[in-house]
Amino acid sequence: MQGEWIAMSxxxxxxxxxxxxxxxxxxxxxxxxxxxxxxxxxxxxVLRSVVRRMAEQEPVAVLPELPxxxxxxxxxxxxxxxxxxxxxxxxxxxxxxxxxxxxxxxIVLIHGHGGNxxxxxxxCKRILERGKPYAVYSIPPLPDMGEFFKTVMDTEVLGHAxxxxxxxxxxxxxxxxxxxxxxxxxxxxxxxxxxxxAFTTVEWVSRWPEMPVGEPAxxxxxxxxxxxxxxxxxLVASLRKIKRDRVVLRVMREFAAERRQGGTLKxxxxxxx
Ligand SMILES: [Zn+2]
Numbered sequence: 278m279q280g281e282w283i284a285m286s287x288x289x290x291x292x293x294x295x296x297x298x299x300x301x302x303x304x305x306x307x308x309x310x311x312x313x314x315x316x317x318x319x320x321x322x323v324l325r326s327v328v329r330r331m332a333e334q335e336p337v338a339v340l341p342e343l344p345x346x347x348x349x350x351x352x353x354x355x356x357x358x359x360x361x362x363x364x365x366x367x368x369x370x371x372x373x374x375x376x377x378x379x380x381x382x383x384i385v386l387i388h389g390h391g392g393n394x395x396x397x398x399x400x401c402k403r404i405l406e407r408g409k410p411y412a413v414y415s416i417p418p419l420p421d422m423g424e425f426f427k428t429v430m431d432t433e434v435l436g437h438a439x440x441x442x443x444x445x446x447x448x449x450x451x452x453x454x455x456x457x458x459x460x461x462x463x464x465x466x467x468x469x470x471x472x473x474x475a476f477t478t479v480e481w482v483s484r485w486p487e488m489p490v491g492e493p494a495x496x497x498x499x500x501x502x503x504x505x506x507x508x509x510x511x512l513v514a515s516l517r518k519i520k521r522d523r524v525v526l527r528v529m530r531e532f533a534a535e536r537r538q539g540g541t542l543k544x545x546x547x548x549x550x
Contacts, residue, residue: 278325278547279332280339281312287301288490290338294380297337303372304328307390308358309351311438311446312489313458314459314529315355318344318447319438324389326449327505331512337385340376343369346390350481354488359453362396369400370407377411382526383519387512391437393418408533420511422504436490441504443493448501464489514525532547 278284282295282301306311306321316322321344332339344358347365351357360368372507373384419441426441427433435441438547447454469483477483 278329280337281332282338282340283337290379292456293336293338297381298383299339299381300341300383300385300516301340301376302328302385302387302516303333303340303369303376304387304389305346305369306309306342306344307346307348307351307392308356309348310354310356310488311442312464312487312493312494315438315443316450316454317448319442320346320389322444322453323442323505324387324449325387325423327508327512328387330505330509331516333465334509334513335516337516338376338381339534340372345374346393347396348390350392350485351488353482353486357453364399365396368404368477369396370403373404373409373411373413377409382411383522384411385415385516386413388416388418391418405529407515408536409529412522412529413533414519414522416512416514419504419508420515422507422511425507426504429500431495432492434437434491437485437490438489439464439493440495440500443496444498444501445504446501447496447498449506451498456488456496459494461494463492463494466490 280289280297285293292363304321304324306318306324308321310316310317311319321342325342328339328342331337345365348357348359348360353361376384386397386400394417397417401413401415415466426435430440432440433500443454464485466484467486469480470477
C-alpha cells in the first residue's frame with residue numbers, strides 16, 4: 278500500500294510528512310459476527326481495500342488499521358473481540374498523540390465500523406477538551422451515502438451484514454463470502470421498546486439479536502464495487518479539503534488559549550450576568 282506507515286523507513290516517513298502536508302490517516306475497523314456468510318473482520322477487510330485505493334490517488338501516511346473496536350452487542354455471538362469504551366478512547370488518543378509527535382498535525386480517522394458513530398463524535402470533542410496541539414478529522418463509515426445506496430441497492434433495510442455490506446465484501450474478498458449458507462434468509466427487525474424519540478441502551482440488541490440486517494442474499498459483487506468506488510471518491514475529496522484546511526488548528530489554538538486564561542469569565546471582564 279502507498280504510504281503504509283509500517284513499510285516506510287525513517288527517511289521515507291519524514292519525506293511523506295512533507296509531501297502529505299502533515300496528514301496521516303488511521304483506519305478503524307472491528308472484529309465481530311457478520312452472520313453465517315461473512316468473515317468476522319469484514320469491516321477491516323473492506324476498509325483496507327478502500328484506504329489502499331484512496332492512498333493511490335492522494336499522498337498520505339497510512340497508520341496500521343486498528344482492527345478492534347467497541348462491539349459489545351456482538352459479544353452474544355461467537356468471534357467478537359470487544360474493547361471497553363474508555364480503553365478504546367485512550368488507545369485512539371494515544372495513537373494520535375504518537376502520530377503528532379512524529380510531526381503529523383492533521384490526523385484523519387477513517388471509520389469502517391458502523392457502531393463507531395458515537396466514538397466518532399465524542400472523540401473529536403475530547404481532542405478539543407484536552408487542548409491537543411493537532412487537529413483530528415473524523416470521517417464516519419460510508420459518509421452521507423444514504424441517497425447513493427438507493428441508486429444501487431434493491432432492498433431498503435440496510436445496516437450490518439446486509440445487502441450493502443455483503444456486496445462490498447464480495448467485491449473485495451470474494452473467496453471469504455459463503456452465500457450458500459444464507460438460503461435466502463431475510464433478517465427482520467425485532468421490536469425495540471416504544472419510547473421514541475428516546476434512544477435506549479438496547480436499541481441494537483432488541484432489533485438485531487442475530488446481527489445481520491435485511492436481505493443479504495440480494496448482494497452482488499457488482500453492487501459492492503459501485504459502493505466501494507463511491508466511498509473511495511468521497512474519501513479522496515475529503516482528504517484534499519483537509520489538506521487545504523487552515524481553520525481547525527487555528528480555532529483549536531484560540532479555544533485552548535481562552536480556556537487557559539479563565540475562559541468565559543475573563544472574556545466578560547470577570548462578571549457573568
Ligand atoms: Zn461490518
